[in-house]
Amino acid sequence: ALRVGRVREIATARRGLRGPLIPILHAIQEDLGHIDQADVPVIADVLNLSAAEVHGVVTFYRDFRRERGGRTTLRICRAEACQAVGAEALGAHARRRLGVDFGETTSDGAVTLDEVFCLGNCALGPAVQVDGRLHGRVSPARLDALLGEVVP
Ligand code: FES
Structure with missing residues (x-):
């Protein structure tokens, strides 16, 4: 219920934008980690769209994660x-x-790898x-060290 309220708040704050759906989805993902199936009707309601339209956009763009992410998110610039x-x-x-691809979370739920x-x-x-937290000049060894802090 808390999540629904937050989703509605995020969507409502941006519904006046031109083409508000994508920015709303990004904001929800940033704030809540992923776009839940239960978020879809809430967003649809705020924007006066059908749930199918919102769902279509969520599944079309690879940017949007539809499952809860790992405890740590590692993003690599490509x-x-x-x-x-x-x-x-x-x-x-x-x-x-x-042992995961970009966009996936390790099976123990520890790390989500994103590009x-x-x-x-x-x-x-x-x-x-x-x-x-941003890190520069990251070699594979340095990445292992960074991950070692979060995945012992
Ligand atoms: Fe700009 Fe990687 S290309 S941070």
Whole structure:
């Protein structure tokens, strides 16, 4: 019930935007971690859309996570500047180490691995974010160390 109230609040605050659905979904994900199936009718109601329309958008964009994320979220920048300094190898390393692909959560619920396209830290790539905290020049070894703090 708490979640429904929060979803309604987020949606209502943005319903005046032009093309409000995507920004609302991003805001909900940022605030609550994922877009729950139960959020869909609430958003639809606020925007005067059908639940099917909202559901269609949620499932169309890979950006939106539909399950609860892990306790820690690791985001790896895969945009150009970071790619030029090894982000792809870093991403491959993270996938191997965690045993999940981008957009997935480890089976123990510890870590969600996400890709992101630019963290505004291009001069210090490869850039990653661990639970919202930015780290630059992250080598695979450094990533292991960062993960070691959250996944012993
Ligand atoms: Fe990675 Fe900008 S390209 S932070």
